[in-house]
Amino acid sequence: MSLISGEWPSEQSANISARSPDTHSLGEHATQVSEALLQPYFAALRECSDASLALNVHLPFCPSRCLSCDRIAVVQHQPDELEHYVANLARELARAAQTVNTARPLTRVHFGGGSPNHLSELALATVFSHINDHFTVDANTQFSMELNPRRTSRAQLNFLKGLGVEHIKLEVRDVDANVQREIGRIQSLELLEDVISIAHGVNFDSISMDYLVGLPGQTVDSCEQSIDAIVSLGPDWLVCLPFKRRESRFPHQIAVDSQHLPSLADRLVMFNQVQMSLTEAGYEGVGLNVFAKPDHQLAIAQQEGRLALNVLGYGTDADQAVMGIGLGALGELPGLVLQNQTNLGAWHEMVESGALTATSAVISDDKATLQRKVMRSLMCRQSISVDSLTESQRKEWVQPLIGKGYAEQKSGDYRLTELGRSMLPHVWTDSSPAFRAF
Numbered sequence: 001m002s003l004i005s006g007e008w009p010s011e012q013s014a015n016i017s018a019r020s021p022d023t024h025s026l027g028e029h030a031t032q033v034s035e036a037l038l039q040p041y042f043a044a045l046r047e048c049s050d051a052s053l054a055l056n057v058h059l060p061f062c063p064s065r066c067l068s069c070d071r072i073a074v075v076q077h078q079p080d081e082l083e084h085y086v087a088n089l090a091r092e093l094a095r096a097a098q099t100v101n102t103a104r105p106l107t108r109v110h111f112g113g114g115s116p117n118h119l120s121e122l123a124l125a126t127v128f129s130h131i132n133d134h135f136t137v138d139a140n141t142q143f144s145m146e147l148n149p150r151r152t153s154r155a156q157l158n159f160l161k162g163l164g165v166e167h168i169k170l171e172v173r174d175v176d177a178n179v180q181r182e183i184g185r186i187q188s189l190e191l192l193e194d195v196i197s198i199a200h201g202v203n204f205d206s207i208s209m210d211y212l213v214g215l216p217g218q219t220v221d222s223c224e225q226s227i228d229a230i231v232s233l234g235p236d237w238l239v240c241l242p243f244k245r246r247e248s249r250f251p252h253q254i255a256v257d258s259q260h261l262p263s264l265a266d267r268l269v270m271f272n273q274v275q276m277s278l279t280e281a282g283y284e285g286v287g288l289n290v291f292a293k294p295d296h297q298l299a300i301a302q303q304e305g306r307l308a309l310n311v312l313g314y315g316t317d318a319d320q321a322v323m324g325i326g327l328g329a330l331g332e333l334p335g336l337v338l339q340n341q342t343n344l345g346a347w348h349e350m351v352e353s354g355a356l357t358a359t360s361a362v363i364s365d366d367k368a369t370l371q372r373k374v375m376r377s378l379m380c381r382q383s384i385s386v387d388s389l390t391e392s393q394r395k396e397w398v399q400p401l402i403g404k405g406y407a408e409q410k411s412g413d414y415r416l417t418e419l420g421r422s423m424l425p426h427v428w429t430d431s432s433p434a435f436r437a438f
Contacts, residue, residue, distance in 0.1 A: 030362055035358075070430075072328030104136060108312070112329075116147065150191070183217075238290070298315075327342065340358050379424075
């Protein structure tokens, strides 16, 4: 399988059952896994009691589903259904804590969705309480949450800050009105200005946004205007991700008019426009597709060579293990990227039976695990030492990039070229967490 396409050449197959039809967030390389197969990975984590541990808590509910959505999401408004989910989330947290040793310290807790802030304040407070009951949370634990700007209020932001959330990410997609109509996600620039202004007043440590390239209705001109508007909003950092229509995986996307999607050439121009405009505005490039203010922790980590990457995105902890909590949540252990059950009814049944809910995974042997580490290092630092790789690793992992013009050898290092920095964000990153190559 091709490294350039983001596919993995060495996946372990022993003791793995047939590929699941329901593993759409891990892509085609996921296979079904049993609790027995996963136990050695969790045993290794238990034995390494000082290893950094994060939780990726998935709150999948949304008030509505836009056409750009490529997450595990459920449109739900019934209070009893939301309460049922929170109750079983508490059971899963207890089971997870037991799996890795009760009261284990957490370095990070991330809440993704869906729209996490679709839950009531009581429900969110209950989830936070259960995390505190089963794990050790202290001043070093970082809490982050994705927010739907249309569901955000001053009272809610103050409440989240009171719970300990320090980092918020606004799920925006695009600020262009025409694009918003195409994907069914209407949020005015005035609304975003208001939310960000309030968030600054609440004094969150970090306020970020996403911007998707490749949405229906986008043009090079609209992209330029959108980025100018985003710069005026002044987020602390922005992640730029490519959108790909996958109606076979996400059936609601069949409503996306393929005739309105920008061409690859236009998408490349748009990404370069994002890169140029944000750089001119004083943002620094972080990794392949993040732009941060110079004093932000991600920019500082990039400058100091401490930037790391895992299923939660860019951070500063290269050895952090991640446990997924909730419907379809992604996790990562050494040699293993795993995903919880993606069917809500089946997830409830598994939790209530006391089982671990991880049902699919990409399992990598030592070679593929090292390859992931090397490629992530290249994404984070834009270069890797030639001497850090064996001759066969250079041939298999780096030469394909050089052959495509994405990398070059210079002064004892392999470095990404300008072409590589433009193309690889479209190859190795994705708006859907499951289809990110590394």
